[in-house]
Amino acid sequence: MALFILICFFLVSSSLPLPYSAAAVETNDFQPEVYNPKLPPRALTSSKKFEGSSDLVHLRYHMGPVLSSPINIYIIWYGKWAQPQKLLIKDFLLSISASHRAAASPSVAEWWRTVSLYTDQTGANVSRSVLIAGEYADQRYSHGAQLTRLSIQQVIANAVRVAPFPVDHKNGIYLILTSEDVAVQDFCRAVCGFHYFTFPSMVGYTLPYAWVGNSGKQCPDVCAYPFAVPAYMTGGGPSALSPPNRDVGIDGMISVIGHELAELSSNPLVNAWYAGEDPTAPTEIGDLCEGLYGTGGGGGYIGQVMRDREGRTFNLNGRRKRKFLVQWIWNPTLKACAGPNALD
Template sequence: MAFLFLLLLLLSISASSLSSLLAASPSFQTLQTNTHFFNPKLPPNSLSSSKKFEGSSDFVNLRYHMGPVLSSSPINIYLIWYGKWSVSQKLLIKDFLLSISPSHPRRAPPSPSVSQWWQTVSLYTDQTGANVSRNVVIAGEHSDIHHSHGTDLTRLSIQNVIATAVRSAPFPVDHRNGMFLVLTSQDVTMQDFCRAVCGFHYFTFPSMVGYTLPYAWVGHSGKQCPEQCAYPFAVPAYMAGGGPSALSPPNKDVALDGMISVIGHELAEVASNPLVNAWYAGEDPTAPTEIGDLCEGLYGTGGGGGYIGQVMRDGEGRTFNVNGRNRRKFLLQWLWSPVLKACAGPNALD
């Protein structure tokens, strides 16, 4: 559920054959500029206990617990901008969200694309066999620029933020298709933010919001902890000299590009486990290991053992693995495929 900073705790289980690490880098062409594949090595992983496993079904017991998935189409996202956000920041995030839905072939971004990345999420079904919807729309927005509940939030008080937005917008009671996405600005602190989470998802309580709907929260890490929540576009100071430098973000914004990867992680888990009773591994629903958690740190073929995997770098040195609308590029972590029983992404080379 939570996008924990466990990128440094990657296990030495490769997501694909290590021979791909030794292969010559193939060329790749997008509509924007020449690109090429490369496989940046991250600093050595620390040996520590972790509930995260990657690349092998031998260690994963992802099960369906009979709850709903977001199968009604489209998935209506109700965006809550908490704090001050610039127009350009909002446009970047909304371009990512709107890139999830398939486009008309003539307007579709080049492959690999965000909508192809979401195809892995759409493989998950409920007990009726209905798949997670492939269509996502922004159904409403609310801006809380004056921090109506302060700048120091908790996991519980985030529901007060949602309740205020529901009363102010007002957002409809959208039980079939709706979910809230709360994004907090860089001056807002959150319980466990940076220390343990970069984002999380849950569902609203009727006693606080008036009804039950899934929601996700993601924080802006620009001033507080980019080396944790915008990794690998920022790296901790103690790594200096011990490995490669931070990767160049695809949209030239370390914090926002890192944040988008977290948003993708959380949305995938909301869609496949909206009420925390659908798809997850482990026996504790209060601390489930979900389809994003299983693939933290993996962005391409050859990932694992300290590698993020084969990704792409354009002529300006910016790193990405999927294309979006309006000629955007993004770096999104892979997700666990219920068909392949492994982490998967549209930029896979094998």
């Protein structure tokens, strides 16, 4: 089985963020249409956006823990962040535990139910309770505007030391989000996000964490697909999808956040659920479905998603009338990629 990056495009998008109230999607009874965007050039289906091997074998459980207790997310906002951007990302995170009354189907909470199917050796499932337990704004770029994988751990150590963050090694995960002016090792070239765990020598504890960068200025054509297209495609190739919240960098970032949180929850110490025999290059539950967003996806199609009356594309509903486009996750019961917006 080969790993595909499946990127498709349909409508020209705008990268200008709206104020929080304006970015929320309409509240009337308009029914969004379903469509399947065009097949992209073959050259776009062989690149790699996330951590993980391209050699897919059978997904196996390696006897390690999953995040079965209520999950506390501690966010580190590294760099300069606009408040509407923060609110959009937090709405996505809080939508994971939202009730059906807070978000219409297909919802982010329904999408997370696939992640919650994964269990540890005691039979305990990944928790469906995901909370934002704390936030820290590192506005002074405590470790500069160029970070390595190791210095990201130092950013966590700094936040734990100076912020009211507990060292929550039982329920906590640490989410480092870098602003669009921060360069990170391998960002744009090999990855758009990754997850791992901190070294006691760096932080003092072993803590699961994930990093995701805002690619809005550095490489939207690499990490904000399908909301941006490379320059060489602008002469007649498929155009970009319109992002659901009109912010190419943040809307693209949210799908990466979903990808990494799903993998972090099912494989927090890189010894639980993954394919392959090398834990240093695992293929995880997000990697197996990279580029798939709806029914009919595969072979270059993202699948059937939805489009609102303003042409913005999405496949999930969130709290506060938000809409998101987030990739599907491997379902261990169906042994296939799945999402709540499936039409079959």
